[in-house]
Amino acid sequence: MASRWLDFHGQPAVGLQTPWGDRATVLLHGAQLVSWQTSDGYEHLYCSPQARLNGQDAVRGGVPVCFPQFNQRGPLMKHGFARHLPWQLRSIEPERLRFTLADGAMSRQQWPYAFALELDVTLNPNALRIDLLVRNTDVRPWSFTSALHTYLRVPDVTRMELLGLEDTAVWDAVHDVHGRQAGPVRFGAEFDSVFQAQAQQMLRLRQIGAAQQAAGVLDITQSTSCLQTVVWNPGQTLCKTLRDMPQDGWREMLCVEAASIDSPIELAPQHSWQAWQAFHWNA
Numbered sequence: 019m020a021s022r023w024l025d026f027h028g029q030p031a032v033g034l035q036t037p038w039g040d041r042a043t044v045l046l047h048g049a050q051l052v053s054w055q056t057s058d059g060y061e062h063l064y065c066s067p068q069a070r071l072n073g074q075d076a077v078r079g080g081v082p083v084c085f086p087q088f089n090q091r092g093p094l095m096k097h098g099f100a101r102h103l104p105w106q107l108r109s110i111e112p113e114r115l116r117f118t119l120a121d122g123a124m125s126r127q128q129w130p131y132a133f134a135l136e137l138d139v140t141l142n143p144n145a146l147r148i149d150l151l152v153r154n155t156d157v158r159p160w161s162f163t164s165a166l167h168t169y170l171r172v173p174d175v176t177r178m179e180l181l182g183l184e185d186t187a188v189w190d191a192v193h194d195v196h197g198r199q200a201g202p203v204r205f206g207a208e209f210d211s212v213f214q215a216q217a218q219q220m221l222r223l224r225q226i227g228a229a230q231q232a233a234g235v236l237d238i239t240q241s242t243s244c245l246q247t248v249v250w251n252p253g254q255t256l257c258k259t260l261r262d263m264p265q266d267g268w269r270e271m272l273c274v275e276a277a278s279i280d281s282p283i284e285l286a287p288q289h290s291w292q293a294w295q296a297f298h299w300n301a
């Protein structure tokens with residue numbers, strides 16, 4: 019396994035590569051994983067060609083870390099500040115990069131608590147895992163919501179389906195309707211839904227009509243600490259309003275997010291919370 023410093027469109031990043039040729043690239047900004055390529059050369063993460071890579075703004079693509087607030091569910095900036103801040107590279111292990119973020123002047127302006135985050139990116143042949151550890155280093159309890167907001171790259175989202183969420187309770191945020199998912203999830207118009215995750219649930223992203231065990235299928239799992247899975251695609255109309263995405267960028271991406279957002283997680287001093295999302299590519 020090799021690692022090295024990289025320049026990712028002007029931003030400092032670290033690259034990891036397995037002896038088999040799988041590669042991952044993580045920006046220091048937000049500890050944001052922006053690229054995961056398997057040894058077949060396939061790039062699995064969508065990163066917008068118009069992403070604002072300036073070391074300050076949120077980067078449209080890869081795996082933003084939403085903390086300490088998901089979306090606009092609270093008084094803080096959308097999806098929290100962790101994706102706006104520079105993290106530190108803490109260690110390089112044979113298959114893993116570890117990044118950390120602690121409270122500082124910028125976070126305290128918005129949220130007056132002490133915290134420590136760790137993000138691990140682990141690369142194996144045809145497999146990737148992202149681990150997030152949230153620790154309360156304050157003397158007071160606090161609460162948060164969080165998500166690993168993964169942007170997957172797809173050849174054409176209208177030809178993809180997401181399996182494994184059948185009969186799961188879901189809130190369709192676009193139409194504000196609660197219900198249960200009937201059949202595989204398919205895409206076309208704006209899609210923004212929060213699914214209640216079930217233990218041992220494995221999601222499978224594949225082309226419509228592909229055989230269940232066919233090559234080119236991505237399996238997605240998440241820790242049971244993530245009680246929800248958010249699935250988002252802006253669709254054509256909303257995408258046109260996103261200045262950091264090309265007009266037709268919505269076709270090439272699908273966000274499948276390991277989240278814990280419906281009720282804030284309460285953390286007592288010195289307590290921690292762990293979450294992960296993992297991917298396996300059936301090459």
Ligand SMILES: O=P(O)(O)OC[C@H]1O[C@@H](O)[C@H](O)[C@@H](O)[C@@H]1O
Nearest residue numbers: 076089096097167210248250275
């Ligand atoms: O544009 P942002 O801030 O990165 O957010 C993108 C989307 O993130 C998703 O997680 C939300 O469900 C959407 O409602 C939101 O629009």
